[in-house]
Amino acid sequence: MRILLTPLVRALTPTVALVLTCACGSRPAPPSPEASSTVASAFERDIHSFARPDEARVTHVDLRLTVDFATRTLAGTATLTIRRAPGAKSVVLDTRGLTVSGVTSADGASLTVTRGTADPILGQALSIALPDGVTQIVVAYVTAPDAAALQWLAPSQTAGGVHPYLYSQGEAILTRTWIPTQDSPGIRQTYTAHITVPRALRALMSAESLTPDGVEGPAGRTFDFRLTQPVPPYLIALAVGDLAFRPLGPRTGVYAEPSVVDVAASEFAELEQMVVAAEALLGPYRWGRYDVLVMPPSFPFGGMENPRLTFTTPTILARDRSLVSLLAHELAHSWSGNLVTNATWSDFWLNEGVTTYVENRIMEAVYGPRRAEMLRVLERRELLKTIADLGGMDAPDTILHVNLAGRDPDDGATQIPYDKGAALLRVLEQSCGRPQFDAYLRSYMDRHAFQSATTAGFLADVRGRLCTADTADGSSKAGTTQAIRSPEWERTVRLDEWAYKPGLPSNAVVATSEALEAAGAQAHAFAGGTAARALRTQGWSTEEWLHFLAELPPALSPGQLADLDRAFGFTKRGNSEVLFAWLRIAIRQHYQPAMPALEHFLLSQGRRKFVRPLYEDLMGVAWGRPEARHIYARARPLYHAVTTGAVDKILGVGVSEPRKP
Ligand code: BES
Ligand code: ZN
Numbered sequence: 001m002r003i004l005l006t007p008l009v010r011a012l013t014p015t016v017a018l019v020l021t022c023a024c025g026s027r028p029a030p031p032s033p034e035a036s037s038t039v040a041s042a043f044e045r046d047i048h049s050f051a052r053p054d055e056a057r058v059t060h061v062d063l064r065l066t067v068d069f070a071t072r073t074l075a076g077t078a079t080l081t082i083r084r085a086p087g088a089k090s091v092v093l094d095t096r097g098l099t100v101s102g103v104t105s106a107d108g109a110s111l112t113v114t115r116g117t118a119d120p121i122l123g124q125a126l127s128i129a130l131p132d133g134v135t136q137i138v139v140a141y142v143t144a145p146d147a148a149a150l151q152w153l154a155p156s157q158t159a160g161g162v163h164p165y166l167y168s169q170g171e172a173i174l175t176r177t178w179i180p181t182q183d184s185p186g187i188r189q190t191y192t193a194h195i196t197v198p199r200a201l202r203a204l205m206s207a208e209s210l211t212p213d214g215v216e217g218p219a220g221r222t223f224d225f226r227l228t229q230p231v232p233p234y235l236i237a238l239a240v241g242d243l244a245f246r247p248l249g250p251r252t253g254v255y256a257e258p259s260v261v262d263v264a265a266s267e268f269a270e271l272e273q274m275v276v277a278a279e280a281l282l283g284p285y286r287w288g289r290y291d292v293l294v295m296p297p298s299f300p301f302g303g304m305e306n307p308r309l310t311f312t313t314p315t316i317l318a319r320d321r322s323l324v325s326l327l328a329h330e331l332a333h334s335w336s337g338n339l340v341t342n343a344t345w346s347d348f349w350l351n352e353g354v355t356t357y358v359e360n361r362i363m364e365a366v367y368g369p370r371r372a373e374m375l376r377v378l379e380r381r382e383l384l385k386t387i388a389d390l391g392g393m394d395a396p397d398t399i400l401h402v403n404l405a406g407r408d409p410d411d412g413a414t415q416i417p418y419d420k421g422a423a424l425l426r427v428l429e430q431s432c433g434r435p436q437f438d439a440y441l442r443s444y445m446d447r448h449a450f451q452s453a454t455t456a457g458f459l460a461d462v463r464g465r466l467c468t469a470d471t472a473d474g475s476s477k478a479g480t481t482q483a484i485r486s487p488e489w490e491r492t493v494r495l496d497e498w499a500y501k502p503g504l505p506s507n508a509v510v511a512t513s514e515a516l517e518a519a520g521a522q523a524h525a526f527a528g529g530t531a532a533r534a535l536r537t538q539g540w541s542t543e544e545w546l547h548f549l550a551e552l553p554p555a556l557s558p559g560q561l562a563d564l565d566r567a568f569g570f571t572k573r574g575n576s577e578v579l580f581a582w583l584r585i586a587i588r589q590h591y592q593p594a595m596p597a598l599e600h601f602l603l604s605q606g607r608r609k610f611v612r613p614l615y616e617d618l619m620g621v622a623w624g625r626p627e628a629r630h631i632y633a634r635a636r637p638l639y640h641a642v643t644t645g646a647v648d649k650i651l652g653v654g655v656s657e658p659r660k661p
Helices: 014-021 259-269 270-282 323-331 344-365 369-389 417-434 434-447 457-466 487-494 493-502 513-526 543-549 558-568 576-588 592-604 608-619 624-638 640-652
Strands: 054-069 073-084 090-095 099-105 111-113 125-127 136-142 152-153 163-169 189-199 202-205 215-218 218-230 238-241 243-247 251-255 290-294 309-312 340-342 449-451
Touching: 054 090, 073 090, 099 111, 099 125, 111 270, 189 202, 189 238, 202 218, 243 259, 251 259, 251 270, 259 290, 270 290, 270 323, 270 344, 270 434, 270 558, 290 323, 309 323, 323 344, 344 369, 344 417, 344 457, 369 417, 369 513, 369 543, 417 434, 417 487, 417 493, 434 457, 449 457, 457 493, 513 543, 558 592, 576 592, 576 608, 592 608, 592 624, 608 624, 608 640, 624 640
Parallel strands: 054 189, 251 290, 290 309, 340 449
Antiparallel strands: 054 073, 073 136, 090 125, 099 136, 111 125, 152 163, 163 238, 189 218, 202 238, 215 218, 243 251
């Protein structure tokens, strides 16, 4: 049974509150938003939201929107259900760039709206006076054509080339550019939606589809959706396009444009197995279906864990299933992130670090320990490189609980929360063994399901429960836990150092992989003069190729690069990760023959992880600067705002320039 938090309990310490909110069971019952207490909210304010949820909290969003490709706007209403604390006189919403034409109560009476000052990062608070008894408000609004969450694609930017395409990207604080609601990860909301699109297109959302084929009406085709599990608003997502579907398993499937969907279905054939592996580790999948939508090439992320419908980049389609760890990652978010959510963006590592750990465990379960350990070795290299890039072991941005005061949460989205976060979980796993750790992780998900988590709350929970005798059923009562870990546990694990200090603690577990050592030895042999063709590379996996490229010496002659390229065809690789690694080397060495491929890569996809470093590399060398500007002039209209935002800074593109020409 779920125990509701009373105001008194809310005033207690987070540890006590965590114990009292124990769900004490593993049944996947979706709670009502009323019952989904947010342990953290009373203690940690979200500096990236204007909302004052302790006074008035949005619990449900009902959208009625029309998608207009001609004006690049969504127009309609958001009807918000509000839970009011006694005495609350208003509700404060987050908005950014929305044109709100009016706010009424459910019976149509107009309500007084007060707008705050606009902040470039946070947007604008919208405060609505609530007469006594009003618990529903109807906000009539239109989005801006350049709303940061939305990307409007012309037909030429899609795989099919005939129909336009629209999608939203809410994380971290972009949902407020298309939905006027309380846009904070600690404010969970259920939602319903009624979306009207041009007749030839299909709408999908991160929700159950109630009318899969849509309903024809005078204004177009209308699709209805419902998500009964409460989620933070960054997980409300919409995609509209010419989309086909292929089932993969009983509750899994893939959507993509018709010309891509079969390739995607074969690439993702093991998706159902991954869900089964994740459930074995973390408990039941609580969202019903798990489908994947392959996005057009400009999608700025590798993947986005929208509930029931992960969005992925098409650059994952290597045609040999070699990049599917990305699916394992987004799937893992169905627990870490979507079920147990970071309370604020400073706790982002609780979403991404736990997910990166679980991703590797899913890979191990489905593809074996050899592949998983290779991935961990590559991950550690990335982590050390990120720490160096951020300024070394003392750099403040290498702290897991990152300080985001006055900053965009995006600034904290480095590899640190991912790889240092996962590294902390591996230290915990090692500190008392896998069976104990797995029991703890499972109980953590159950006990905090549909709630948010703070860094302090997580550390307290670990201290109170990890490797104690009764972790497995999560039913420990204060004072009765029998510690089975050694008295030195706290001193060896160094939790506070991991969470609150920069750098990488020296007790991090170092992964090793014989396969990668062998691949590294081949790179060293090449550096020592062995011809590329004489290297032993037969049957190498993507991980081995990536390690080989990373282990090559920093300076290579044009002749050596040509030798590698002739032997292994790097410039023509279809695997986006291998091509990306090779192109970085090519820029570093000014390897001219790879430049057309570089240009093509930058013009054919907009994944920020690939695009940003390549422009950075180009801008780092004198010959590269005009190249970068020349390519970017054509590529910029193809990219999402998330990507142009990053690349504009690198190229010094002024704010006065239009974002989407
Ligand atoms: N939730 C993230 C994407 C994200 C992060 C969106 C921060 C907005 C702000 C997603 O789960 C993710 O981590 N994607 C990675 C791929 C993953 C395999 C590491 C990405 O997009 O590169
Ligand atoms: Zn993630």
